[in-house]
Amino acid sequence: MIGMLKGVVLALGDDEAVIDVGGVGYLVSVGSRALSRLTIGAGVTLHIETYVREDAFRLFGFFTEAERAWFVRLQAVQGVGAKHALALLDAVSASGIETAAALGDASAFERAKGVGRKLAERIAVELKGKAPPARRRSKTAGETLVEALADSDEATPVSAPSAPEADTDDTARDVAISALINLGYGESEARHAVALAITANPGSGETLLIRAALKELAR
Known part of the structure; x- marks a missing residue:
């Protein structure tokens, strides 16, 4: 393989x-x-x-490894094949899919070519509340x-891709989720709160995300 x-x-x-x-x-x-x-x-x-x-x-x-992992996870949803999974990753970034999954946001998935409302809703329902796919x-x-x-292969004269290995907000997301879990919140509610915080505060660092997520949890 x-x-x-x-x-x-x-x-x-x-x-x-x-x-x-x-x-x-x-x-x-x-x-x-x-x-x-x-x-x-x-x-x-x-x-x-x-x-x-x-x-x-x-x-x-x-x-990115996140894209590959989501490509596999998306196909676990009934009716989603490789073509649909690629279209979803074209329409929404891996980080965006994680946020949409945490929020159960079908509208985000519906932006993908060939994904209708019914399938988008099924994806949202099946992914909501689940941890993101494990990465290699x-x-x-x-x-x-x-x-x-x-x-381990620095001598090979091949240039690396211009984009970063992961979405820029992945680290902030992970730190914020970890902080909430350490405070005693469940993983599912922590991911949901951080997803709401990211939606309201795109591009924010972990400190702001933690504060925003705590406000969401306090509501």
Whole structure:
């Protein structure tokens, strides 16, 4: 199974890319958001989800581990396939999906191409109150698989993707949720309160999010 590819973009299609890794070209399916960030001839590192079927072997690529994890989790919802999952990640960031899931916000999911109101509501209902999907981690605490492999292969002359490994508010979100849990709140209510705080205070740091979340819990 393939979990990560680090190489050079060899070719681009409508919804796929060929990544040259040591002379081998891997055909990777990607969403339109990721596709727009790929440039032929540029270095790239992608998180990979491998699907093996009786009649197919497909690789799906993502710039962040959070996106890959949500791609898998979304397909656990009845009626959501790989195409829908990619469309959802094109319409809403991984961080946005986590917020929408915590709030049960069907309207956020309905923004995805091919996702109607009924399916959006089903996604919201099935994801609400559940912890976000677990991400792959290396032996180094807090280090993602791609970061660990990149650190161990510094001599390889391949440039890293321009975007950060995770959504910018992920750290603030995690710190705020952890702080509320340490104060005695349940994980589900902590995630819901922080999601409300993020919606009302986008781009805020953990201190403001904690304060805003506590106000939500006090209501």
